[in-house]
Amino acid sequence: MPIFRLILALAGCFILSESAAQGSLLKTKFYCRATSGKTAAILRELSGYCGVPIEFSPSSLDTTKRHTLTAGRTSLGAVLDKVLAGQYVTVTERNNKIIIGKGSTPLPDGYLQEKYMLYGYIQQESGLEPLPFASITLLPNNRTIQSNVHGFYSLNLPAGKYVLLISFSGASSKTVAIDLQENTVMNLVLSPVLLPEVQVDAGNLPRRDAGVKLDRYKGGMYSNMLGETDPVRSMYLLPGNTESQESGGKLLVRGGDPGQSMFLLDGNPVFNPAHLLGEVSILGNTSIKSVLQYKNDFPSRFSGGLSSITAINTKEGNMEQWSGEAEAGFSSLAFAIEGPLKPQRTAMMVSARQSLGESVYHDIFTYDANFGDIHLKLTHLFNKHNKLMVSSYIGNDRLELTQDNSQYLHRWNNTLTTVNWNSIIGKRVFATTAINYSSYNNYMGIMYTPPFEGVIGGLSESASLNNYSSGRRYEGKTDIEITTNNHWQHFFGGRFEHTTIQPYRTLLNDDLKEDADDFSSRTALPFTDLMLYYETAISIGNRLLLRAGMHFNEYRHNDFHFQSYQPRFFASYMIDERQSLSLAYTHISQLLHMITSPYTGIDRELWIPANERLKPAENRMVNIGYEYKDHKSIHITADVYYKNLSNLAMFAGKTNILYSNDSIEKSIVTGTGWSYGAEAAIEKRYNKWKMLLSYTLSWSWRKSDSLNNGIKQPYRYDRRHNVNVLLGYQPLKGLEVSLLWHFHTGDFITLPALISFKPEETFNTNMGNVPFRGTIYNRMNLNASYRIPTKGRFKHSVASGVHAIMQSHEQYITTITTTSRNYTMPLYQEQLFRFNPYFTYKLSF
Template sequence: MRRVTMIAVLIMLVATQVKAQDTSILSRPFHPSLKKGSIREFLEDLAKQGGIDVEYSSTFLEIKKVITLNGKEATVADLLRQLLVNQEVKAVEINNKLIIVRANGTSPQPVYALYGFIKEDGSKEPLINATIRESATGKGTITNTYGYFSLPLTAGNHTLLVSYIGYTTKTVDVKLSGNTRTDIPLSLNGIVQEIIVTAGNSLKKGTGANIRTDEYEANNNLIGENDPVRSRDLQPGVINIQESTDGVLVRGGNPDQNLFLLDGNEVFNPTHLLGALSIVNKTSFKSMMFYKSDFPSRFGGLISSVTDVYTKDGNMSQWKGEANLGFLAGSATIEGPLIKNKTAVMVSFRHNWMSPRLKLDQESFSTRFYDFHFKITHLLNNNNKLMLNIYNGNDRISVKEDYNNNLQKWGNKLASLGWNHVLGPRSFVNTSFNLSHYNNLAGFQYTIYDDSTSFPVANRVYSTYSSIAHYNLKTQFEVYANNNIKFNFGAKAAYTKIKPFSIDISKEFQEDIGDFKAITPLPFMDYTLYYENEININHRLLIRPGIHFTTYKFRDYHFSSFQPRFFAAYKINATQQFYVAYNKLTQYLHLLNNPFLGMNNMVWVPSTRLLKPEESTSASVGYTYKDKTNTTVSAEVYWKKMYNITNYVDGGNIFSNDSTWEENILTGKGWSYGLELLTEKKLRKWLFTLSYTLSWNWRQFDDLNNGRKFPYKYDRRHVVNLAVAYKPNKNWDISAAGSISSGDVFTMPEKIYPDFDNSQHIIDPEDPVQTYRFIYYNSALNQFRTLPYYRMDIAANYYLTTKKRWQHKFTAGIYNLLGSASKYNYDLQASIDGKFNVVLSKNKLFGVSPFLSYTINF
């Protein structure tokens, strides 16, 4: 086993009589005076230049071996790693001396768990994905979504670096003589973030991206309303159809394949303003993780991506607040202790007002939205925490045009009760009960005209109402078995009830749900078990095999799904890593978009014997480079295949008959492949992020396009996102964000040919356009491409601190600086003189929109 161990340097600290505040020998800064030399020469240099007593024996150490340093050594440990590579020895620190002994020359040291929570100093807000790392060995871990960590270390003294984005990195010295609970507070860097040097290029445990949301105001700000979720859209592989109900598309997937979790609770439509703004209020936002290539086994239910958003728990030590006033909305969050260090509450509220800007752009457009978030966290004791979480958000939009009007109302109601329990030094469990309810009402009013007089004679409103209620009980365990193995496992039972498409035809808009015709609900159950191991084979290689198993029941239809997951990362050297990921995912919900109604008319329906569950299989290979000059580069190639994805049948209308709705839906295949690049460069006052996606996205349905494959409508071959931030001093930051992408594909008739009835000399006296009757023909779906898309936003923040606790932020910017379209629509129109016109409409909710906003923290 020893021979097999290629990583021969086992550096262990066995420090005795070292004061807690002393720095260990291994972590002391040291720059050798020579770059190339024998091991003996380097050790002598260490003693001479570094003043460190070093003891070793030439019987087991090849002291004449010549070593050339790579130039990256900054500490004693860095130097020894290079000198002692492939030597079966280890460095032991005893009595302020450094002794190099055989790897098996000393008795094994007991291993204990250092565990606890990493929290924000003062508020005790748990920090998600914070890093804790032993400086000498580089061994470390990250906190889970509740701030918990468990790090196995040998007995003795250890120096730990604890870091988190946006917080001051902290050095913690601990002495382990048994399992030790340590809750570590980290302090915020202040409002204006300096460029952060992160904790180095640790071996990846997954590809989930911890999205920073405070870097590019220009990217996140929608007319004065900061939307942290928009930061996700800078990631390669993500297309956000701005201001559209089609929303976010990830790696060629459909909009309904993206799981959005708010504090662990699934949200079925996480947007306001028809997709322009997320439901996440910046003033209550804490952190966001985004997964698209590697899915830890605990995730399931939707097949293309996971956006995992967490809001603040509430400040445990003092009352604090944040309020924002912008052109679009006003929002405020207040948090504080009900019982100091025991019970905290967080209340957040946001409401829009009809901004003059919006009125100017869309005279016929009126909107109203709000969201309310309440959270209470109670620490039962050191090891138990209870959390109650309630969210309610609603939208109402009406559009009045000459000939028809639209009314759209939708809303989410969420509630969850969670319990965090520290089972012991090496294990943690979270159990929660969650409720998520989404409802959507779409009304479309049209006018009936008298044929003889052309005067309007009546109004008809065609309205549909649908809702989905989802309840689940889930529990998630994390067990750190030993130094190198971690277990994650858990279970979930879920009940979902869909009321798909109640219909109402009336003279006026019906907003009272009770007026809608009751339709037989579509309830289903699904159960989940998952299990995964995170195994550190050695300090260069990590693997994480896992399985996600679900079983589903809808009426007499049963379906079971084994979903293997695999992730592996290999550290080439201190700056470079390779990783691979493989995932299979299944989803039982399908989102249907009825083309017969305007605006957001999407309806969730369950899988049935005819309408099989959607499944995806994906694989990706990636490379990352991260150096100490704050340059990061990642490249990833991926391949994804999707089965049983949905499309309306040509000519089908799901709303016409609720007993045969399945027959109107086609299922087919989709696949996507491409290359994604992401690079970040941080200079002292500048920050750049550039992402590029090259992708191909296909669909194939047996009953569409004569069974031939066709490009998915958002098959944007190239997508480039660029964001730049400049922070000249602590009071200012200026940012710009832009994107350029290929156009979408669309279907347009390419020919017309004579009308069938006209050719039979059949005249329809009711047909007002019988003279111009013809039949459209297109030889293929989506064979045309729109103009390329481009857009740019700019913003500047000015920070001012008054008194001790009052911090002000003034934001000014221009949203959609170039007045770009968020979506191009091409349509063919025949004029009364019998001529065709291809009409291009450039859809956007907001044109060039200057904005101001003011935020106060108190």
């Protein structure tokens, strides 16, 4: 395969160039004599005793400059770097000689000196937890780099003395003085702070990507309906992001459906990434180390999510002491504990949450709801260069709605296991190798009783319709990061996955059936995918960064074979120290189709792998971004984007969306789509006040020759306006109050061309497939958190608030029911959440 050969060739070039650099004449060691004089005289003297001939023409030098050399053992490059500083010259090696010629630009400072690698991890004190995306700034020139998602950093510097400023949100900044005379492994340690208010200054560093980092340390600003600080859920505050009331509160990004947004937990895909209809994240805040969302730009290592990729990385466990927390509220209990099994070598972290029972939610939901999850992670350090992490996650949900004539039941779970090996190879290479397992089980059942005697919609007596599906995913992958120098990095790797989607036939019965053994399986849908990628990032000066890459997929499903080359490009330019522009182009594909019903109701989706008729969905997107940040009190972002979507799978207009059998794929049609819009966000801090305002103006269209006579129509999740306002105020030390208001335009609702409870019978209606705009969505939450002043190891805090304070009846899902012999289809708005006060208490140690 061409791209695989290209990756091997590039890796070979890096190794050869490194080997060549080791034999450089500029690295020749000698004893320098103390002397002073003009440039030409000193160069002639050096050539006579340093052991390396030096050739130059006086006309190519400013020979009037005087220099003073001190005695001592050094390298030829270090001496020439001092003598030729600021000269318009070039320095080359040829025939075992140093040749100095005339140049068009000044010789950069440190260009000829021997360079060494300074590398290691940036860690948090009292636990040695790696800190992702921490900043290292060289003083006094303010050149800045960042650690990667695993906390690893690498600097390529000339020999000498330096002062480093290390910064991280949630930790006290620290300066470190070093004398770099050889390749050095150094772990840099920062002390955590309880109430971080200082924003991390990334210096004059162009952005390496357009990913949005969600700060888990900004506690109290956003809490979910259980009173938990929830950095994952706070994604819904970002422009372009919103939630789907009618798909279990799942994430919608830039007009896409829930299946186009992928969640990765330590790099492992999660099929159902939420609890309680999307109101609670799958993982508690205590276990989370970092959250990044990619929707403006997709680095080449990512695939599988046309709209967004959200990468959640969990903490590795405290290597030095035991710590933890317990939390109790009206509706759930949670705990987390971490500590060393063997100090400085092996650590563990475990967290768990459990709802308190269905009866608790009667005042919160119109549903009975239960959820629980547990997460375990073990980390072992073999040495400074090798680390092994093993983690597992299990999550379960069950919700039920009972009404006069119907009963709805939905149950789902996730299971994930991840084995991850981090390795520092040599002084320039960081490698991550992982083996992942992910699975889901999804059950949905509806039981309906006619409101009066007679035959309605083909139904004359109580009956139930039960759907069940499951999936299993196995994956092995490797990602490699090579630092050539401070201005040039390379990223490449590969992944192989085997996935099996196991659908089951719909079970028609007179009661709800939850046991998987009651269902008969349909033909399994297995597929494999081989992915390779290469990407390079180049900094040109201190203002411009270019990153270009290629993503390759080879996909097989039964007899269907698909190959795809997907170019990616990102550029970032700093206008000045506060403003920057970015441009991104992305071509990304998705192999699993989530077939989303255009009609109403909760969780009407099916997972189907791409096949010969339903090709992999593809997105070609352009994004232009602007950012202003004064590093003190204000942060402004703005983006415009255009997405061209192809090979989208959709339900046909006459498909019974609740009925699944071997021929259901024949009822699915393909089409194209477009999404475009503008996004803006402002974050402002003023004394004790904090404000976040985000706004999105967007359009989303779909078109299929088999639907609406081939005329394009608004997509179900075409929401013209989306607004979030978050205000925070800190009246006292440790006390923070926040108010959230969310508004978005209603979804487009499409009524089916027919309705029938019995799949073998059809009942045409006089209503077509023309969508119309639904009711607006409007919600306000109030939250307060207080850290109780205490001394000693144990810390106490409380949180209280009101979810849905406006008690708006516009928080709804819409359902259709045939209730008369005329087969009319009135719409019913079922309120999801009621006015909900909450209170939680947390104990930390």
